[in-house]
Amino acid sequence: MPILLALDASSSACSAALLQRDDAGERLVSRFALTPREHTRRLLPMIDEVLAEAGVTAAELDGIAYGRGPGSFTGLRIAAGTAQGLAYGLGLPLLGVSTLEALALAAHRRHGVEHVVTAMDARMGEIYVAAWRCRDGAIEALLAEAVMPPEHLRLPPLGEDDGWYAIGSGWSLWEAIPAEVQARLGRHDAESEPAAEEMVLLAARDYAQGARPAAHESQPIYLRDQVAWQKGK
Known part of the structure; x- marks a missing residue:
């Protein structure tokens, strides 16, 4: 049974979750915090925490998932970069999940x-x-x-x-x-934000259906093709 890690930084929230399924059942470990402008600092420690709590090493993972958007431009880039780095380094598929x-x-x-x-x-x-x-x-x-x-x-x-x-x-x-x-x-x-806890469940669905995208194939989804900023006069 696969062990999947998901992470998200698409909004004012930052989160990570790990899903482990085996003959004994299902175990879901997650972290979630509202951390505006602190995603870069908080995301990697959250990943370490869920791995440690689940008693899983990064080498035991079968796939990485992340919130691919839509959402905050900066947050999506942080999540995509972190997820791609992990997937490349571990040789794992990378699954983008809709926020x-x-x-x-x-x-x-x-x-x-x-x-x-x-x-x-x-x-x-x-x-x-x-x-x-x-x-x-x-x-x-x-x-x-x-x-x-x-x-x-x-x-x-x-x-x-x-x-x-x-x-x-x-x-x-x-x-x-x-x-x-x-x-x-x-x-x-209007208070809820996307969370890695649901993303890892959706990634597990896609993984079970045969999805194994390579890390270089996954791209954030911004929905806006072009963002124009106008400086106030």
């Missing part, structure tokens, strides 16, 4: 919700957003990942069971969300 899908899985695990719309604050008056159906641990994308002004958000129809759970920092822009979208949301959680 928005990780948020959807977090909502499903915590609350058992089926329909989840995930949004992260993309700055510059925009959000990263996607929508998902979560059922029996499986996740299906209902709205492809995109970056947009929050006032442009529309949700796909669900039929009679038209209730969405909303999660992620993008919902801090609640006042800009269209009224018709607000009316379709049962609850919203």
